[in-house]
Amino acid sequence: MKITKVTEDAVATLLDDLLKRSPNNYTGYADKVQAIIDDVRERGDEALFEMTKRFDGADLNADNIRVTQAEIDEAYTLVDASLIEVIRKAMTNIRVYHEKQRQYGWFDTTPDGTILGQKVTPLQSTGVYVPGGKAAYPSSVLMNVIPAKVAGVEKIVMVTPPGKDGKVNPGTLVAANEAGADEIYKVGGAQAIAALAFGTASVPKVDKIVGPGNIYVALAKKAVYGYVSIDSIAGPSEILVIADETANPRYVAADLLSQAEHDELASAILVTTSEKLAGKVQKEIEDFTQVLSRKAIIEKSLENYGHILIASSIDEAVEIANAIASEHLEIVTTNPFEVMTKIRNAGAIFIGENSSEPLGDYFAGPNHILPTNGTAKFFSPLSVDDFVKKSSIIYYSREALAAKKDDIIQFAKAESLTAHANSIAVRFEDK
Numbered sequence: 102m103k104i105t106k107v108t109e110d111a112v113a114t115l116l117d118d119l120l121k122r123s124p125n126n127y128t129g130y131a132d133k134v135q136a137i138i139d140d141v142r143e144r145g146d147e148a149l150f151e152m153t154k155r156f157d158g159a160d161l162n163a164d165n166i167r168v169t170q171a172e173i174d175e176a177y178t179l180v181d182a183s184l185i186e187v188i189r190k191a192m193t194n195i196r197v198y199h200e201k202q203r204q205y206g207w208f209d210t211t212p213d214g215t216i217l218g219q220k221v222t223p224l225q226s227t228g229v230y231v232p233g234g235k236a237a238y239p240s241s242v243l244m245n246v247i248p249a250k251v252a253g254v255e256k257i258v259m260v261t262p263p264g265k266d267g268k269v270n271p272g273t274l275v276a277a278n279e280a281g282a283d284e285i286y287k288v289g290g291a292q293a294i295a296a297l298a299f300g301t302a303s304v305p306k307v308d309k310i311v312g313p314g315n316i317y318v319a320l321a322k323k324a325v326y327g328y329v330s331i332d333s334i335a336g337p338s339e340i341l342v343i344a345d346e347t348a349n350p351r352y353v354a355a356d357l358l359s360q361a362e363h364d365e366l367a368s369a370i371l372v373t374t375s376e377k378l379a380g381k382v383q384k385e386i387e388d389f390t391q392v393l394s395r396k397a398i399i400e401k402s403l404e405n406y407g408h409i410l411i412a413s414s415i416d417e418a419v420e421i422a423n424a425i426a427s428e429h430l431e432i433v434t435t436n437p438f439e440v441m442t443k444i445r446n447a448g449a450i451f452i453g454e455n456s457s458e459p460l461g462d463y464f465a466g467p468n469h470i471l472p473t474n475g476t477a478k479f480f481s482p483l484s485v486d487d488f489v490k491k492s493s494i495i496y497y498s499r500e501a502l503a504a505k506k507d508d509i510i511q512f513a514k515a516e517s518l519t520a521h522a523n524s525i526a527v528r529f530e531d532k
């Protein structure tokens with residue numbers, strides 16, 4: 102990994118570099134994704150089957166695209182009982198955390214006879230995307246489905262790519278069954294997003310699509326936004342570590358690599374005030390990479406989007422972190438809680454040397470579906486909020502309306518909207 106001293110130019114180049122990974126900059130891919138979406142919209146299932154053959158190597162048809170109960174039962178025989186226990190423990194933590202996000206309706210009444218309030222209603226149907234190209238993600242099943250369940254979504258439709266054998270990873274199926282997905286379809290990529298957005302003979306249209314995925318998935322979600330709602334752009338993974346001389350270089354290196362292994366487009370950045378630490382982390386990364394199973398992906402991702410920056414102070418490191426707005430941010434300094442208070446932009450913040458990023462990926466409870474590519478400046482982690490909508494409630498008694506009628510009529514006339522004014526006035530005509 103390159104080591105660079107922080108200068109204005111170095112940071113500008115790095116930001117430019119990182120933005121190359123943004124779905125906004127992938128015009129070549131965007132055209133391809135749009136063609137996939139148009140094809141699914143036009144030819145429905147036929148297009149899904151063809152693309153699943155082309156991109157995933159699996160033969161699908163109307164009889165096998167939906168996962169059956171028999172396949173789920175079979176998955177339970179293939180997954181270690183101890184892993185099922187771990188999945189259940191993680192589910193408990195994720196549920197408890199998301200229960201705290203629940204929002205309830207409220208009503209305010211006043212003595213003059215008005216009631217104002219907000220009604221919270223779960224979405225009727227949601228599509229959840231669970232990635233499955235370069236790795237299997239049972240943990241992303243839990244992170245997608247549990248908040249939807251907590252919110253009370255009626256129908257949760259899960260999509261995930263099949264393997265060449267036309268089957269879904271058994272761990273993914275077990276997690277889906279445990280978490281309570283209602284329907285599961287073996288389709289991935291942009292074609293799966295298009296199917297959920299427009300519906301096909303086999304895959305139902307939903308109201309909202311959530312979940313992470315590779316660049317094809319991220320671009321497809323962006324393209325169908327407006328036909329359906331989406332959560333955020335949760336694309337290729339990212340980590341940024343702020344560390345001072347007290348950090349353990351082996352831990353820092355291991356955590357950076359944990360995200361680099363996701364994807365050639367993943368990014369891993371260390372911003373440190375210590376040149377000594379920078380050199381040690383660089384060496385640890387080289388050593389670890391040689392023995393890690395996803396060496397090829399890691400090398401590509403670090404070559405393109407791996408950086409070690411030397412900052413002159415922790416405040417400068419914080420400034421850089423806020424500008425990058427990383428999906429995951431680790432703070433490994435002498436005063437990590439103080440540093441945390443200065444962070445504006447990050448999907449999830451991990452504090453202190455024991456809070457390694459994979460703790461959040463699997464187990465702690467907060468959602469691991471997080472905004473990427475600088476979108477943490479305006480997007481939030483997936484949460485129960487994503488699965489509800491709100492309606493305003495208004496009630497006025499005759500007396501309350503009488504007291505306000507002249508104000509409302511004046512306002513309506515000022516907008517030259519006489520029908521508006523009339524709808525108030527008509528209620529007070531002399532009989």
Ligand SMILES: NC(=O)c1ccc[n+]([C@@H]2O[C@H](COP(=O)([O-])OP(=O)(O)OC[C@H]3O[C@@H](n4cnc5c(N)ncnc54)[C@H](O)[C@@H]3O)[C@@H](O)[C@H]2O)c1
Pocket residue numbers: 156157231232233234235236238241262288289290291292313314315316317318335336337338363364367428469470471472473
């Ligand atoms: N931000 C988050 O919260 C978060 C969480 C988990 C995973 N992730 C990211 O999700 C991604 C998972 O990626 P993945 O590839 O393993 O699985 P994926 O399911 O996202 O993508 C696989 C699908 O991509 C499509 N595809 C692949 N090559 C294609 C091509 N040349 N043309 C058209 N379509 C093509 C295929 O349809 C395939 O089924 C990674 O980038 C990982 O970092 C992000």
Ligand SMILES: N[C@H](CO)Cc1c[nH]c[nH+]1
Pocket residue numbers: 238240241337338339360428462469470471
């Ligand atoms: N790190 C990913 C979010 O970018 C989530 C994940 C799932 N499994 C392992 N990690």
